[in-house]
Amino acid sequence: xxxxxxxxxxxxxxxxxxxxxxxxxxxxxxxxxxxxxxxxxxxxxxxxxxxxxxxxxxxxxxxxxxxxxxxxxxxxxxxxxxxxxxxxxxxxxxxxxxxxxxxxxxxxxxxxxxxxxxxxxxxxxxxxxxxxxxxxxxxxxxxxxxxxxxxxxxxxxxxxxxxxxxxxxxxxxxxxxxxxxxxxxxxxxxxxxxxxxxxxxxxxxxxxxxxxxxxxxxxxxxxxxxxxxxxxxxxxxxxxxxxxxxxxxxxxxxxxxxxxxxxxxxxxxxxxxxxxxxxxxxxxxxxxxxxxxxxxxxxxxxxxxx
Numbered sequence: 001x002x003x004x005x006x007x008x009x010x011x012x013x014x015x016x017x018x019x020x021x022x023x024x025x026x027x028x029x030x031x032x033x034x035x036x037x038x039x040x041x042x043x044x045x046x047x048x049x050x051x052x053x054x055x056x057x058x059x060x061x062x063x064x065x066x067x068x069x070x071x072x073x074x075x076x077x078x079x080x081x082x083x084x085x086x087x088x089x090x091x092x093x094x095x096x097x098x099x100x101x102x103x104x105x106x107x108x109x110x111x112x113x114x115x116x117x118x119x120x121x122x123x124x125x126x127x128x129x130x131x132x133x134x135x136x137x138x139x140x141x142x143x144x145x146x147x148x149x150x151x152x153x154x155x156x157x158x159x160x161x162x163x164x165x166x167x168x169x170x171x172x173x174x175x176x177x178x179x180x181x182x183x184x185x186x187x188x189x190x191x192x193x194x195x196x197x198x199x200x201x202x203x204x205x206x207x208x209x210x211x212x213x214x215x216x217x218x219x220x221x222x223x224x225x226x227x228x229x230x231x232x233x234x235x236x237x238x239x240x241x242x243x244x245x246x247x248x249x250x251x252x253x254x255x256x257x258x259x260x261x262x263x264x265x266x267x268x269x270x271x272x273x274x275x276x277x278x279x280x281x282x283x284x285x286x287x288x289x290x291x292x293x294x295x296x297x298x299x300x301x302x303x304x305x306x
Contacts, residue, residue: 013099017212018195024109025116025193025216032120035303036127036185041176042266042301043127043185044225048085050188083223085188088122090115093211112214119191119216127183128305130222135232136162140224146182147232154255161227161252163245166235169272170306173245173264173298175229182230188219228252228260237269237276239286239294246297267298270306277302 036042092115094108130138135147142151149160174182196213231249235241246264254260269277277300279286286292 013212014197017094017099017197017214021108021112021195021214022193024112025119025214028113028116029120029191032117034121035124035301035305036183041181042174042268043183044179044181046184046186048083048186048188083184083186083221085186085219085221087217087219089215089217090119091213091215093209093213096210096212099212115214115216119218122191122218123185123220124305126220126222127185128303130183132306138224140227142227146224146227146230148227151227153253155257156253156255159228159252160248161231163231163233163235163241163248166233168234168236169270170232170234171237171270171273171277172233172266172268173231173249174266174268175249175262176265177263178226178229180226180229182225182227184221184223184225186221186223188221189217190220191216191218228254228262231264237273237280239280242267242280242294264298266301268301268303268306271302271304274300274302 092111099108134145136145138145140146144151147162149162149164150158151161152158194215194217196215228249231245233241233245235245249262249264252260252262267277267281280292280294281298281300282295283292284295
């Protein structure tokens with residue numbers, strides 16, 4: 001932060017608070033390490049115009065049919081659910097005397113950069129919390145949790161995207177090619193900042209505490225998406241178990257009885273499985289020199305939140 005050292009002479013409080021600090025925050029926010037946001041489309045990004053968004057799903061895209069007589073109108077299957085955003089904030093108070101003396105500029109910059117880093121990782125934190133605490137309880141469009149063994153089909157048997165009971169660290173397969181992903185990241189108001197000077201008219205808090213205020217606000221939510229685009233396994237991550245999970249996803253059907261063409265593209269693992277996953281996906285030879293036929297089947301993403 002040495003470049004931010006500023007002498008008292010010529011120091012402009014207002015410019016620093018309204019321009020420099022937001023810039024420091026934004027740079028740190030953009031540079032923050034991310035898993036889901038930078039993971040090649042792990043979530044469906046949705047912008048909403050109200051605090052609640054109604055999602056209406058066709059559980060399988062309608063297929064072209066031979067036109068015989070009148071058109072066969074494909075009605076929506078009635079699968080719908082509502083997602084409500086929550087409001088999040090982070091507010092910093094900056095002592096007006098310290099700022100006026102230009103004595104604590106470096107410490108302010110460090111604090112603001114840390115806040116930017118926190119905001120940059122906030123989506124990951126929310127999505128991780130959702131997967132770990134609500135993945136098997138939050139009900140999606142088909143009336144069962146996102147990760148479940150009994151997802152219903154109108155014209156076929158139930159299907160499962162949860163391999164539970166193995167007692168091993170969980171790992172996930174995700175199909176990131178389809179437009180609808182396994183998770184929805186809904187944004188009503190993206191992360192925005194605001195600075196209020198202590199002496200600003202109407203700033204009661206600033207008047208009473210003699211502090212400038214820098215705040216961040218967002219209105220966002222995580223929700224279940226298409227359950228056929230994500231699978232969770234609690235079995236050991238082995239070649240056999242990976243192939244079984246892969247095949248299970250590839251065989252998913254839709255309500256019309258046609259395959260939905262699922263192709264897992266990402267193997268997401270916790271740090272404890274990093275080297276196991278990379279060996280499975282990247283090593284040309286396995287065992288006693290046998291060819292590894294899993295090479296390149298999925299990109300490994302290590303998620304420190306798992």
